[in-house]
Amino acid sequence: MTSHEWGIAMKTYYYDHCASSxxxxxxxxxxxxxxxxxxxxxxxxxxSGTEAMKLAERARASVAERMGADSDEVVFTSGGTESNNLAIKGIVDKVARPAKHIIISAVEHASVYECARQLEARGIALTVLPVDSLGRIDPDDVQKAIRKETALVSVMHVNNETGTIQPIADIGQIVKRHGHVRFHVDGVQAIGKVPLDWHKSGVDLYTGSGHKFGGPKGLGFLLVRNGVELAPLLSGGSQENGVRAGTLNVPGIVAMSQALRLTMEGRQERRRTMYAMRQRLQEIVSAIPELVLNGADAAGGKQETIAAPHIVNFSYPGMRPEVLIHMLEKEGILVSTQSACSSKSLKPSRVLLAMGHDADRASGSIRVGFGDEHSLEDIEVLGERLIKVVAGLKPLERK
Structure with a gap:
């Protein structure tokens, strides 16, 4: 009899850190x-108000220190979606010239991709750059796409579905050669996992979200390089130097800054541990005939430059992902499909389609996201239960 049949609670393994930690x-x-x-x-x-402000400013200084920025370059927001929208729309709306153009990649998070599409509907010219089979854009394509009307290039640091690392430093150097263009990076999945040298990166705006690194939901930040001006999204008070109106959530801001400090203090050991777990899970998935790995491959010892340590994405072509997700959940394993923002959609993954995969593969993807609580022993448990579940499933008939 199983533990469920005996009424024994099964330990749950949470592998959805990309959605929320x-x-x-x-x-x-x-x-x-x-x-x-x-x-x-x-x-x-x-x-009392003055004391609250002092706490918020100490937290701002702490966030700046951990990110290698200056305190006045930190703008507190409600999270990654707001930060991305503030960066993109804030730059576009601040640019005075009548003709405006923005550049994004085909694999951006919905909060960037849909924001850009919304601006396109307003008459802003949009270039969506293709990616290769690993999900990376070619920096030369960025160079070719920039024109005199270009206001912004927005490319994520780490893909939220596949873990692929974009060549941010190379793109930053290209953008820096064009003084009229700003460079925004969605760093939500990178913070604490993939390093960033803020001052040398060429990045003008960088997005962070607290609940991706052990902080509270509803809190985030946008790094805005000194000298970069933004039009505010919200009309209201003069908080955050007039860039982001609204009463500061002081307890949340301080909590987020503490989570960031703790995350950054342990990042080197975390990277080593997670890369080992990633390598092992890829080996397990590769040995299951029904499954195929998606995204950056660890082969050749290049994983630290092309793949984040905490994400593994694979597909069961022909199988609806929710079937595999719910079967794994019965085994105490919690994973997800696509991003949390798109997980209830029945459409194939836009990211995997952009990488050249067919609809079957793009529709059947599973994302595993590691956290600090996991070990190699936990990966073995995940592997055993994944093998068990896959053995009990057969692809659904195509309609």
Whole structure:
């Protein structure tokens, strides 16, 4: 009899860190205490408001230090989606010239891709660059696409579905040669996993989201290089130097800054451990005939330059992904498909289609996202249960 039949609770393994990571226990405690003690509006002139503002500014300095930026380059937001929209629309709306053009890749997160499409509907020219079979864009394509009307290039650091790392440094150097163009990078999946040298990168705007590295949901930031001007998305008060109106969520901001500090302090060991787990899971998946790996391959020892350590994506062509997801869930394994923003969609993955895969493969993808709590032993458990589940399934008949 199984543990379910005996009524025994099965241990659950959470492998959906790309969608959201659990808050670190110390961060939960910090946020809880601050919510009790510092409830005043940080913009208020009385002592309680001043104390709240001091906490927010200390958190800003901490975020800046961890990201290698200056304090006045940090703008607090509600998360990755707002930061991406603020960066893209903020640049486009600030540019005075009548003809405007933006460049993105075909594999951007929905908060970039749909934002760009919305601007295109407003009359902004849009270039969507193709990617190769690994999901990487060619920096030369960026160079060829830039024109005098170009206001912004937006390319993500790490793909949220496949883990592919884009050549950000090379693109940054290209964009820097064009003084009228700004470079935005969605760094949501990269922070704490893939390094960034802010001052040397050539990046003008960089997006972070707290709940991807052990902080609270609803908190994020946008790094805005000194000298870069943005039009605000929201009309209202003068918070965040007039770029982002709204009362500061001081407990959340402080909690996010603490999570970022803890994440960055352990990033080197985390990378080593996760790359080993990634390598092992790829070996397991490769040995299952029904499954195929997607994205950057670890072959040739190049994985640290082309793939993030915490993401493995594979497909079961012909099988609806939710079937495999729910079967794994019964075995105590929680994984996902595509991004959380698109997981309820029945459409094939736009990212995998852009990489040249057919609809069967793009429709049957599974994403595994590691966290700090995982070990190589956990990967063996995942592998055993994946093998068991796949053995019990047969592809659904195509309609």
């Amino acid at each position: 659990p808050m670190l226990p110390t961060v939960v405690e910090t946020m809880s205490e601050l919510m009790k003690l510092h409830y005043a509006n940080a913009s208020a002139l009385h002592r």
